[in-house]
Amino acid sequence: MFRFSVAALQLIELFVSSLVHILYGFYIFSSAVAGDLSLALNDLFFKSNIEASIRDGQLDPNSDNDLPPIVLVHGIFGFGKGRLGGLSYFAGAEKKDEKVLVPDLGSLTSVYDRARELFYYLKGGQVDYGEEHSKACGHSQFGRIYEQGHYPQWDEDHPIHFVGHSAGAQVIRVLQQMLADKAFNGYENTSENWVLSVTSLSGAINGTTRAYLDGMQPEDGKSMKSICLLQVLRFGVIVYDWIDIPILKYYYNFGFDHYNMSWRKAGIWGLIDCLLGNSGPFAAGDWILPDLTIQGSLRLNAHLNTFPSTYYFSYATKHTRNFLGFTIPSNVLGIHPLLYIRVLQMCQWRHPPDVPPPFKGYRDEEWWDNDGALNTVSMTHPRFPVEHPNRYVVKDSECQPLQPGIWYYKIVEGDHILFVVNRERAGVQFDLIYDSIFERCRKHAFRKIPTMPDHVQ
Template sequence: MKSKVTNLILVTGLIISFFAFLPQTKASAAENQGNDYPIVLVHGLGGWGEGEFLGYNYWGGLKDVPEYLESMGHQTFVASVSPVASNYDRSVELYYYIKGGTVDYGASHAKQHGHSRYGRTYEGVYPEWDADHPVHLVGHSMGGLTTRSLVDLLEDGSAEERDYHQVHPNESMSSLFEGNKSWVHSVSSIATPHNGTTYADDENRIISFVKDLIINVASVTGISQENLVYDFKLDHWGIRREPRESFKSYLSKVINSKIWESTDISAYDLSTPGAAVLNQKVETKSDVYYFSYTGQTSKKSILTGQHIPSAYTHLFLHQPTSFLGKFSRTNPQDGPIIDKSWWPNDGLVSTVSSFSPFGQPAKAYNGVAEKGKWNYYPIMSNWDHIDFIGILSLSSKTPAFNVYPLYKDIAENVHSLDE
């Protein structure tokens, strides 16, 4: 009898100990889920950084997305790179903006395209950045292409620069071009023209877009164009705003520059032929999570079947919307084939171009993220290209969106990923 009681006590004790241990195990697992890597926001074509436009935010307009994310516990940095340079140049600038140092575009690249090898010097917003301290990159519009280019440089480096260095060993080479740097945990693209936008197939339209964007933002904020603080960051091309030079003069100097004839410029990279070249060079990496967000405000005309602006499209984007909504190309010698699947758009980018780069791994996101694939979200109806950053409320029909919930979701998504 005594033996039975003793055994019963032992068994009961073991059961209690087992169940007492379970909650502790679950709590410990919950604490280990996710990550706290910093988020870096990368602006698109025509974008700007902190201190420009008298504090009117690229990320939120009158709202402040970075400050909001910080208040929610998400460490966030705002990158500032050239608003009109090529994806390659912007990706190199982004590297140094995060890590710190003097921008080195590469000796071979600089000679090939005819600009200076070195650019500005940055302190670095996250100098400890390395494989043990990775980041999440979030890019709007062209910013999504720039983040892809940076990941490619980090992991693969530049064979062009390595080959040049072998022939010219006395000339230094940036460690960026060595590759083997798995420093990015995820990439999130927002309204990004992964396959280009037909609106950029003529560089003059992109030049006009940048000019109109700046003028419209200045108008919304009430800033005089003469006193506008805006930096094209084209020092490496020898283009700077001189002391006391009016913005009108500075803008004219940029717009009339020969840089637009180069393939090392945003207008080319954003075109459908330029994007096709980029997609051949820049692959989706197997160790990185990729997400994409796509909007649409165009609507199908019952008369023509083409796409036209809806009531949700900013006035500023009506002309590009209509252009994208009817453009077609049937001769492959003129560029990639463009059919009516390209007509639905967000005012600047066709929805079909925003999901993922053609020919690279992709899937509709179902809540379970996969590395090495583009996990694309469903189309966000009634969101146009600039709604995603909450700027330019130019008519009563198109009030600036409250973008906080979107960026809260993005931040929570990337921070829920396993380390």
Template sequence: MSDSWKTKEVLSQCQCFPLVIVQGFMGRTESRIWGDFEKHLNHDCHGCERRVIFASVGPVSSLHDRACELYYSLAGGTVDYGEEHSMAHGHARYGRTHAKGLYPQWSSENPIHLLGHSLGGPTIVKLQYLMKHGHFGPLAHPDWIRSINTISSPFRGSQAVYSLGERVDAAPKIRPFSVGAMLSKFVHTISYFSPILPKAFDFHTESRRMTFSDISIFCLLKKMWKSEWAQSYDAAPYDITFESADKREANLEGQPHPRTFYRSCATYLTEKVEGKENFHTTTSSSLLSLNPPLFFLARAMGSFDFSTIQPVPSFLEETQNPVDMEQGLLTENYRKNLPEEYWANDGVVPLFSQWHPAACSSTRCRHVKTKIPAPGVWYVEQWDNTSHMTLVPFWVASDCQKQYWLNLGRWLRTIELQTQTLECH
């Protein structure tokens, strides 16, 4: 048997499903700065080239809205947020129309791999949850998703959102003059002028009527003073709170689908502070990997006082910390009982939140590397000395970036070969 025949046989059997990339909060860069990662992704594909699709979703929208936009951008058609959802949150039921989807043949026979960075991870999980519950009709099925892969994703929330402005005692309200308040004004301004701005400033806010074609300048000023969008339960900032994450867990969102493969990459850059319980901090060398805002945010997250959060997050109750029943808050002793992964972080998301949706006690998970993955199990890999932006989206061709994409390509190929073997039998 000649080597050329073997090569042709491998190529004929090769079935590389597309990889759909979903970016995180404020992510609108697409392939412009993601760089030349594909040659590492395709390194072990035996000559074939995996298609990579950047899906466009609202960079500041809620997980529900982002998941709906993701589905219709791939399958095609008019975005339908759902009658019940749109009425509950006061926006139009329908969004933009995609005359032709990015992957119109999407089906059980033509599945996809999904990769989400940061908020892109929970967006993908929400998509599969909605598919499971028939939100997109009887034909859409969770089997259409062959694998879910995430990087630095806040599945269980992040204290960063409180440090930036979300009220710890009354989310989704925002503290005046905070970073979050300034950000909401920026979003309203960009959305108002979006019809005449470049595509990079498309925030997918057409269902909320926020442009100059929909509202007056006086109305814009009123929204900038008090934003009903930013301070609602249907926006990205609230979905990053611990309260929102608890609601998703109560609905069993993120429970592994038995025929989907799961892999999360959890990153952290902080180090434990000796002599101060389980607190974490950044070091001076961290400035080489973090920009100044993330450097100081990582420090704030590393010493965050979880006892101020109302209602008490479920992960704190899991650790059997004592609660002051009159105040509805944790007692000060909780710091001794809470493991350090709740303060260890990558500048945006605490380590424990990046593992997977829900607690390990209620999720099939394995925190080890494996060469033969099984469907329906969350596989978790931890990357130390790695910030929220180290692996993606800014391509600098570092060794860790090359290694991540090389490993991801091998992981996806292993899944596909394993699936082909099962189908043959």
């Protein structure tokens, strides 16, 4: 077991924190998350060593209760249990229940790749991205090995509650469709009923106009502009993966190991090839941003179902209001200044008039309400290309008893990172939201009455 001096840990903190600050600043989290990370890292880096920080214990299959686990799935730039010295992406919400898992998935990998990773994280074995997909994208078919799954008994009789933040919500939906389609080799008995409930927190369900502001082409939703913030992000990620310093990868990993961009495998010419856009995930379009455009979400949603035996609930965040016919940020308090700018930019988004709209009936004004990263209309429930069954909720009591197969949704005043990383930013609202989520999972969303421990009766 390795132990490091205070000076060494300070150097590691400085390097990783600086890199994450820069990259986060280019997309969703801006410097608001960077500031939150700095506060948390000061305490965390001196309490753990590397090996301890990346341990993630499995749930006990011999547990004396049959409560389904609750799996918290992070969003873009996110991280699972053990990364960044033990910092909690969900700000400690996982401590509210005794059966919670927080997987570490690729932070910038595509929704498809992350859904495959999530399956093997739970069931165990070596991640199989699929032969056809791997060949089409130019990466290895197989990835990380989980010698023991974190919930190996997972099946229709032992379903799971999933909670996803941001892009994590789409990862869950894609995984459920894969289960319904029996898309995993060697697992012929999978079905959509392996998923008991889906809760979306600021979920990227229908895409975001923010992707175009940061550099995605509105013409196709797949390619990047030649000069944009995302090009800077692309450069930083490629170089970070190429230098491949193990101690840094332990603390934070973008998730592109299956692309073999390390200097050990790619060499200097491989680096040049990736930077020129001839190879790698960005050249293949096999990363998260194409999935976050409106067109990308339409492509995903066209094949995703809302299933009749699964419970669905969504929290859509909004930090805007209408003033004299204009959509503007709701206030300057309680939000980081740079994230405030992002809210303002999205309020003013206009789809280029010389470019066909992403879908028939698209109207700019319907997409102006936002939380700085996603449009509020996108977060409520699957709307495009086909609207799924849904119901707007003001108070939770209005929708009890819950009915499966319906997207219940609430609109919450707040920015996109209100319920992650820094608990103090959300205040009492943090506990109210997560308490309602966990209570719903334990008391209102089930197919058979579970055996509950005394403290959750």
